[in-house]
Amino acid sequence: MSTYRIAVIPGDGIGKEVVPASLEALEATAARFGLRLELTGFGFASAEYWQRHGTMLPDDWEATLRGFDAILFGAVGWPAVVPDHISLWGSLLRFRRTFDQYVNLRPCRLMPGVRSPLAGRAPGDIDFLVVRENTEGEYSSVGGRIFEGTERETVLQETVMTRVGVDRVLRYAYELADRRPKRHLTSATKSNGIAISMPYWDERVAAMGESFPGVRVDRFHIDALAAEFVLHPDRFDVVVASNLFGDILSDLGPACTGTLGIAPSANINPDRTAPSLFEPVHGSAPDIAGRGIANPIGQIWCASMMLEHLGHPAAAAHLLGAVEDVLALGPGEAPLTPDLHGTGTTAELGHAVAERV
Amino acid sequence: MSTYRIAVIPGDGIGKEVVPASLEALEATAARFGLRLELTGFGFASAEYWQRHGTMLPDDWEATLRGFDAILFGAVGWPAVVPDHISLWGSLLRFRRTFDQYVNLRPCRLMPGVRSPLAGRAPGDIDFLVVRENTEGEYSSVGGRIFEGTERETVLQETVMTRVGVDRVLRYAYELADRRPKRHLTSATKSNGIAISMPYWDERVAAMGESFPGVRVDRFHIDALAAEFVLHPDRFDVVVASNLFGDILSDLGPACTGTLGIAPSANINPDRTAPSLFEPVHGSAPDIAGRGIANPIGQIWCASMMLEHLGHPAAAAHLLGAVEDVLALGPGEAPLTPDLHGTGTTAELGHAVAERV
Ligand SMILES: CC(C)[C@H](C(=O)O)[C@@H](O)C(=O)O
Ligand SMILES: CC(C)[C@H](C(=O)O)[C@@H](O)C(=O)O
Numbered sequence: 153m154s155t156y157r158i159a160v161i162p163g164d165g166i167g168k169e170v171v172p173a174s175l176e177a178l179e180a181t182a183a184r185f186g187l188r189l190e191l192t193g194f195g196f197a198s199a200e201y202w203q204r205h206g207t208m209l210p211d212d213w214e215a216t217l218r219g220f221d222a223i224l225f226g227a228v229g230w231p232a233v234v235p236d237h238i239s240l241w242g243s244l245l246r247f248r249r250t251f252d253q254y255v256n257l258r259p260c261r262l263m264p265g266v267r268s269p270l271a272g273r274a275p276g277d278i279d280f281l282v283v284r285e286n287t288e289g290e291y292s293s294v295g296g297r298i299f300e301g302t303e304r305e306t307v308l309q310e311t312v313m314t315r316v317g318v319d320r321v322l323r324y325a326y327e328l329a330d331r332r333p334k335r336h337l338t339s340a341t342k343s344n345g346i347a348i349s350m351p352y353w354d355e356r357v358a359a360m361g362e363s364f365p366g367v368r369v370d371r372f373h374i375d376a377l378a379a380e381f382v383l384h385p386d387r388f389d390v391v392v393a394s395n396l397f398g399d400i401l402s403d404l405g406p407a408c409t410g411t412l413g414i415a416p417s418a419n420i421n422p423d424r425t426a427p428s429l430f431e432p433v434h435g436s437a438p439d440i441a442g443r444g445i446a447n448p449i450g451q452i453w454c455a456s457m458m459l460e461h462l463g464h465p466a467a468a469a470h471l472l473g474a475v476e477d478v479l480a481l482g483p484g485e486a487p488l489t490p491d492l493h494g495t496g497t498t499a500e501l502g503h504a505v506a507e508r509v
Numbered sequence: 510m511s512t513y514r515i516a517v518i519p520g521d522g523i524g525k526e527v528v529p530a531s532l533e534a535l536e537a538t539a540a541r542f543g544l545r546l547e548l549t550g551f552g553f554a555s556a557e558y559w560q561r562h563g564t565m566l567p568d569d570w571e572a573t574l575r576g577f578d579a580i581l582f583g584a585v586g587w588p589a590v591v592p593d594h595i596s597l598w599g600s601l602l603r604f605r606r607t608f609d610q611y612v613n614l615r616p617c618r619l620m621p622g623v624r625s626p627l628a629g630r631a632p633g634d635i636d637f638l639v640v641r642e643n644t645e646g647e648y649s650s651v652g653g654r655i656f657e658g659t660e661r662e663t664v665l666q667e668t669v670m671t672r673v674g675v676d677r678v679l680r681y682a683y684e685l686a687d688r689r690p691k692r693h694l695t696s697a698t699k700s701n702g703i704a705i706s707m708p709y710w711d712e713r714v715a716a717m718g719e720s721f722p723g724v725r726v727d728r729f730h731i732d733a734l735a736a737e738f739v740l741h742p743d744r745f746d747v748v749v750a751s752n753l754f755g756d757i758l759s760d761l762g763p764a765c766t767g768t769l770g771i772a773p774s775a776n777i778n779p780d781r782t783a784p785s786l787f788e789p790v791h792g793s794a795p796d797i798a799g800r801g802i803a804n805p806i807g808q809i810w811c812a813s814m815m816l817e818h819l820g821h822p823a824a825a826a827h828l829l830g831a832v833e834d835v836l837a838l839g840p841g842e843a844p845l846t847p848d849l850h851g852t853g854t855t856a857e858l859g860h861a862v863a864e865r866v
Binding site: 305312382 | 593648660661662702706733756769
């Protein structure tokens with residue numbers, strides 16, 4: 153029997169509600185597929201921890217977390233207490249870099265029972281993945297200000313792309329596309345306007361393509377691609393993008409499928425030299441936190457992606473199938489939360505999914 | 510009688526078709542409102558010119574164009590003949606910087622008779638403007654490569670924001686919002702991830718806001734904002750954004766309203782130290798060029814924005830009204846082009862609008 157050690161970090165706001173609600177479904181799936189999970193909860197990476205310790209993480213966080221096979225993460229951010237740049241750069245963005253989680257993988261998929269804002273689209277029509285570079289690019293934090301406070305004040309911020317950094321995420325995206333039936337990869341660029349870094353990205357996309365002759369590749373400028381997501385979301389299979397472009401596309405995609413509130417994201421270290429981290433796309437949602445009405449589906453979908461990453465695709469698919477079954481029942485027959493027009497609570501919806509497993 | 514000197518530059522591809530088709534409606538409007546237009550055509554800023562001269566523009570282009578009150582521009586780009594970075598940086602992007610056209614203004618508006626990809630939206634629901642910084646920011650072209658061709662190859666590209674550059678576009682956006690009934694300004698940022706330049710942008714938005722106490726301001730990270738465009742496009746009035754974010758939003762907005770093929774853009778020098786330039790959002794469209802089926806509405810809408818900029822809002826509104834009337838007739842009664850499900854030609858549709866003027 154395989155045993156996996158999972159670090160569970162609820163974080164802030166609704167993270168503290170959806171994480172517990174997701175565990176029952178996760179454990180039911182593990183039991184059904186003969187997997188042993190050892191779950192260990194941590195209170196750091198939260199505003200509460202920060203209030204008590206003045207830092208987001210304990211000194212030994214890296215050594216502590218390295219011992220785990222994966223991290224199930226809720227949400228971080230509580231601006232009323234900790235400024236965002238401290239909470240995010242002090243936890244989530246730090247995890248991504250330290251643990252070389254260089255792929256951020258986000259599915260965009262029409263789900264049964266979920267209303268898409270796009271006219272005339274039905275489940276099956278839209279089902280693609282965004283592969284986002286997750287450690288460098290536009291998020292470099294290199295730069296600064298000069299002539300501060302004067303009329304000639306100037307601010308510089310560097311985008312940094314490295315051969316290693318670009319190639320490894322491209323390889324992941326090509327390999328992923330190569331395993332899917334459509335074998336279609338779309339690259340997001342803006343080489344006509346961002347004339348140094350993005351042409352480099354394009355070159356590496358072309359170079360890597362030589363190792364994947366079976367993958368059909370196309371390329372859109374990010375402005376046109378954002379428009380395409382709205383106009384022809386059915387045309388995509390795997391979309392690969394830089395850190396910033398991937399950030400935009402992986403919110404826009406789920407917005408188009410109506411799943412922004414329930415979409416998962418996987419921060420993956422494909423080389424498995426450190427744990428990967430699974431967090432829903434929604435944030436800590438201060439506006440609804442503490443009311444027990446947050447939708448736990450994003451967190452459960454994260455648990456499914458985690459099982460896939462741990463090498464158990466059948467278990468992952470089974471759990472996601474349970475989610476789809478419950479969504480398909482609709483608010484009349486399933487305890488869906490208010491965002492899905494139901495009157496269920498976080499715990500009830502989590503339980504309903506667990507029961508279907 | 511006011512006289513205006515207009516430089517007319519058709520450029521490439523369908524630019525050469527939609528520009529002529531727009532002039533009849535423009536001239537009819539001018540006649541009706543007692544404006545004298547002197548139109549002067551130019552063949553530069555095109556692949557043809559490049560083939561003949563090896564440059565996109567003649568040596569004296571700047572002095573030549575400075576003598577005009579405005580530039581009506583078609584489209585530039587014909588990658589089969591000239592690489593995009595040469596044609597764009599050699600004309601359009603050069604105009605923007607040289608003539609300090611620091612505002613790129615793009616309306617996002619549901620039009621009668623035009624199908625939006627969003628479910629359940631009707632004309633009147635969506636009507637906002639994107640104000641894009643148009644000369645600096647992410648389009649700096651400062652940077653380079655080091656360790657080329659090796660495993661440690663690294664590429665840097667600088668985002669450059671200046672106090673002058675940021676403040677002047679923000680001032681324009683605030684003033685514009687202040688004149689509109691809703692007095693609502695939305696700023697696009699990404700200060701949680703792009704941690705040097707975007708916090709500076711946020712600071713300047715806040716500082717400029719002190720001079721406009723009547724304007725309600727909010728702020729979205731670009732990922733969330735892209736999603737909001739799809740989910741709640743009715744919530745916007747004026748949206749201000751950096752060069753890159755504005756580029757993305759001003760394609761995404763018209764995609765949401767179904768008007769990507771007919772949307773205009775105005776590259777404005779608000780200080781009137783040089784001519785402003787009006788070009789449709791659609792490009793040169795090599796795939797349909799030369800067939801006489803391109804939609805001239807974007808170009809006509811540009812002419813309307815030009816009249817507005819020249820100080821004739823009534824004439825501008827009248828021309829746009831004629832466009833809306835013709836669109837509202839639908840493909841049964843108006844010679845709409847194939848993109849609008851009609852069988853009309855470029856010339857026929859241009860003529861139909863001119864007749865309504
Ligand atoms: C062609 C390209 C360089 C240009 C831009 O990004 O500015 C275009 O997309 C636009 O929006 O006018
Ligand atoms: C919170 C923010 C820094 C983060 C990002 O931009 O990476 C978030 O938007 C995400 O996509 O995970």
